[in-house]
Amino acid sequence: MPKVLIADKMNPKAAEIFRAAGVEVDERTGLSQDDLRAIAGDYDGIAIRSSSRITTDILDAAPNLKVVGRAGIGVDNIDVPAASARGVVVMNTPFGNSITTAEHAIAMMFALARQLPAADTSTQAGKWEKNRFMGVELTSKVLGLIGAGNIGSIVADRAHGLKMKVIAFDPFLTPERALEIGVEKVTLDELLARADFITLHTPLTEQTRGILSAEAIAKTKKGVRIINCARGGLIDEAALKAALDSGQVAGAALDVFETEPAKESVLFGTENFIATPHLGAATTEAQVNVAIQVAEQMADFLTTGAVSNALNVPSLTAEEAPKVKPYMALAEKLGTLVGQLSEDAPTAVSIELEGAAADLNPKPISGAVLAGMMRVHSATVNMVNAPYLAKERGLDVREVRHDREGNYHTLIRVSVTTRAGERSVAGTLFGSAAPRLTEIFGVKVEADLDGHMLYVVNVDAPGFIGRLGSTLGEAGVNIGTFHLGRREAGGEAVLLLSVDDPVDETLLARVRALPGVKTARALRF
Structure with missing residues (x-):
């Protein structure tokens, strides 16, 4: 037992x-x-x-x-x-606690708008400061959602009932999903400039940590009110304190803090600040x-043996796992590649399985693609919850299995559609186990996808490889492997280099300044 x-x-x-x-x-x-x-x-x-x-x-x-x-x-x-x-x-x-957390955010918004905690304290102290607590209406105000997933969409629904205008910033939110939940999709800068109230509904990742930094808060509409019932660390608390003191931010309500339990905080005692002890899920x-x-x-x-809502394993039967595992590794790497190279949020993803791959269960493979692609923006995405998150955001996901066998015994192709059009990458397994890239955006390139890499698109011309190597060498970056492909002589060429150390923004700027370079990106697998 x-x-x-x-x-x-x-x-x-x-x-x-x-x-x-x-x-x-x-x-x-x-x-x-x-x-x-x-x-x-x-x-x-x-x-x-x-x-x-x-x-x-x-x-x-x-x-x-x-x-x-x-x-x-x-x-x-x-x-x-x-x-x-x-x-x-x-x-x-x-x-299990999505509705509860969303309702807490709405409650915090009401409390800020009408200064309820301060008014309660004043009244129970025997004062009658009716003129001191002048509030604002929520009706017709602009609510900015940072994150429009499950909880964010519930908040949007409740806000519509309050006759608020809802705008949202979310890298995964498609225009179709935005229309469905009744929000206007905007950039982060546009949200900061327009919103009367801002609520955060995103996980804490390296990409979202400090998303409301001092610089971001300075871009907000003067008199904005900010609510965070998501994760501590999304807001620079010292910067928020300064903005409350200056009046740039009219009020803030936090249910979460950088350090918890929050026995002390730079924000405690600040006027127009409301705090609760991480009560987002605290309902019966x-x-x-x-x-x-x-x-x-x-x-x-x-x-x-059934697996559901797992963060570190896919939903697989015992019989399927050994066969599918190497394909999932390849699929995740392909997804990570397109996720790092995509400029815009994708609206559609197509996962094509060819040859031996076509005989397998496509669900864990497509889940691995989506996890790799979406994990670029959110570390909590995995092969189990990625398909749900994709559906929630209106991402059109297609799985296609071909009976034909092409140049490779087995092949996975991932195609993404963005505003810039459709692009695809493809890969195979060497020795039935080792993932290998075979094509990137229409250019044949055979490469391992591992560790730190540098992706460069340039005009095919003599001397370029030498100049690139010298630039990396001068920066102390050692090249591990070098993979080159091109469409035609003198046309567009693609370089994929594995390097021993991360390529920082300063070095990237030097690479982009080289004659003939069209694109340069640092990649991490």
Whole structure:
């Protein structure tokens, strides 16, 4: 009988679901890290919320552990790479608290508009400062969403009921999806300039960290009000404090902070600032929903092998996994390549399987393509949730299987459509296991996709390769491998170089300044 530990306080229905499925369960909450490490080896699964941390030490002490389930969406308290390396499935419940979090953002918006916390404190202190608390209406105001995924779209729906005009910045939002949820898709700069209220609904990644920086806040409409119920770190808190003091920002409401629990903050005590202790998911309904979902998912996995809402493994049967795994690695690399090279958000993606690849289940392969492509903007995207996120944003995804066999025994082609048109990349497997690029944007190029790389499009002319090599050498960057392709002599050429170190923006600028260079991009796989 599988055995599960519920390590954080959770609705009793979770334990009931485990036992009904034939899973033995212990409820031991409030454990220290040392206590958790001491008993972790006794369990096949551990269910947590936000208090317990599943670190490398815990994983090392749990050789029998097969699954960690997070009742909620955030997995900041789980070392996902370490779990993956040890074969431990990490699951979350990404949709159980969406409505609750969206409603909290709306509640914060009302509180800011009418200064409710300060007015309550004043009135209960025996004052009657009716003229002090002059609010603003939400009707006809412009609401700017940074992130228009599941939670953002719910906020948009509620805002429409308040007769607000909703604009959104989201790299994955297609025009069709924007029309469907009733928002105007805009650039970040345009959102900052137009919005009366700004709410954030995006995960914390390297791309989104500090998205509301001092520079960004300076671009906002004077008197804007800012709400963050997503993740701490999206806003530069010191810059927000300065903007509140200067009046550039009329009010701010945060449910999340850079450091939590937030026992102190530069923002505390600032006029027109509202804080709550990460209450986005704190409703009775949400707590019941996430507890039920995580228990059902973990019980299914431990008793039947079914995988759902996993962050580090695709939904595959035991029979499919060995055959599909190398194809998924190739697909993810192709997706990462087009994701890094695309200037605009794609509106459509086509995944074509040819030869031996056409006999496989296309779902995990297309999921790997989408994960690679979308992970460029969001580190939390994986092969399981990428198809959902693509559908949510209105991305048209097509899977095509060809019976024919071309120049390669097996081939995957990924084509993306953006405002600039359609472009495609293709790859194969060498030795039935090693991913290899065979074509990029119509140019035949055979290359490994690994580590740090430099992508250059240039006019094919004598001496260019020497100049490029000298430029990299002068910067102390060593070339590992060199791959070249061209459309025709004297026409457009493509270079893919693997390098030992990252290519920074200063060096990229020097490469772009070389005669004949059309494009230069640093890539990372």
